[in-house]
Amino acid sequence: MIIDKLYQEAIDISPICLGLDTQESYLPDFMQNQDRSIGDKILQFNKDIIDHTADIVACYKVQIAYYEALGIEGLKAYSKTLEYIRGKKKISIGDIKRGDISATGQMYAKGHFEGDFEADIVTINAYMGEDAVSPFYPYIKDKNKGLFILLKTSNPSAKETQDISCEGVEYYKYMAKLIEKWGEDYIGKNDFSSIGAVVGLTYPKEFQIIQDMLPNTFFLVPGYGAQGGTGEDMGKILNKSRCAVINSSRGLITAHKGVNEGNYYYDEIRDATKRMKEDLAHWLK
Numbered sequence: 134m135i136i137d138k139l140y141q142e143a144i145d146i147s148p149i150c151l152g153l154d155t156q157e158s159y160l161p162d163f164m165q166n167q168d169r170s171i172g173d174k175i176l177q178f179n180k181d182i183i184d185h186t187a188d189i190v191a192c193y194k195v196q197i198a199y200y201e202a203l204g205i206e207g208l209k210a211y212s213k214t215l216e217y218i219r220g221k222k223k224i225s226i227g228d229i230k231r232g233d234i235s236a237t238g239q240m241y242a243k244g245h246f247e248g249d250f251e252a253d254i255v256t257i258n259a260y261m262g263e264d265a266v267s268p269f270y271p272y273i274k275d276k277n278k279g280l281f282i283l284l285k286t287s288n289p290s291a292k293e294t295q296d297i298s299c300e301g302v303e304y305y306k307y308m309a310k311l312i313e314k315w316g317e318d319y320i321g322k323n324d325f326s327s328i329g330a331v332v333g334l335t336y337p338k339e340f341q342i343i344q345d346m347l348p349n350t351f352f353l354v355p356g357y358g359a360q361g362g363t364g365e366d367m368g369k370i371l372n373k374s375r376c377a378v379i380n381s382s383r384g385l386i387t388a389h390k391g392v393n394e395g396n397y398y399y400d401e402i403r404d405a406t407k408r409m410k411e412d413l414a415h416w417l418k
């Protein structure tokens with residue numbers, strides 16, 4: 134199961150998920166000035182980062198919005214970035230946040246678990262219910278794929294929809310139970326399901342409640358760094374169980390900006406990733 138590999142990488146290497154939310158302004162100045170297509174430059178930037186961090190992160194999350202925004206050229210860079218991650222035998226998470234009626238969901242599953250945009254794990258928005266999730270099920274067992282379903286997201290407005298009362302509890306708690314139920318058939322050898330959940334580090338109190346409710350759920354945790362989430366809060370979770378990978382995108386992939394805009398810019402990104410690794414390790418008992 135993909136979740137067993139992710140769990141092991143998080144233990145053996147570090148629980149860091151490096152976010153490739155790549156946009157032109159993040160490229161070092163020398164690369165921005167090169168006479169190449171934007172797609173080529175973005176792919177080169179991603180490859181440099183992967184080459185210089187693969188030994189210190191568990192996985193990479195590629196945020197499709199940044200690539201879609203560039204049209205066909207961006208989507209080619211998205212596809213080639215996923216291919217490069219696969220070639221390095223690292224785990225890729227396609228941050229696509231999809232979810233639709235079953236017939237359309239089957240196409241999303243095919244589109245992101247096969248072919249040009251194949252990722253190991255994708256993010257899902259399950260607001261439409263299990264119909265939006267079940268088209269992905271066959272790929273979990275047959276093709277060793279996984280899902281992270283949005284549960285308690287990191288953004289400030291999350292409470293507008295996720296904290297409202299539903300059958301006497303906050304909606305996120307109701308959703309938490311659904312995710313645990315949907316994941317029951319996909320539990321791997323470390324007792325975590327290949328259907329996991331996205332929980333932001335910006336709501337640390339709620340995260341602890343969710344962790345206690347969902348012993349078999351593995352978490353993708355955005356919100357560290359740029360959004361204010363801290364290693365100390367993450368330590369409280371990881372000291373109870375090693376149930377998560379922690380994403381940082383801007384905090385890592387812009388570390389060189391204004392500091393080192395030259396050929397070896399990726400040293401700054403590697404150093405920032407190492408500092409995140411040390412920060413997370415510092416709070417581990």
Ligand SMILES: O=c1ccn([C@@H]2O[C@H](COP(=O)(O)O)[C@@H](O)[C@H]2O)c(=O)[nH]1
Pocket residue numbers: 152154196228285286287288331332333355356357358359360380381382383384
């Ligand atoms: O609740 C959520 C779900 C997804 N994200 C995504 O994670 C990264 C965060 O980027 P940073 O630069 O580290 O803030 C980004 O791709 C978001 O789309 C999230 O932030 N919160």
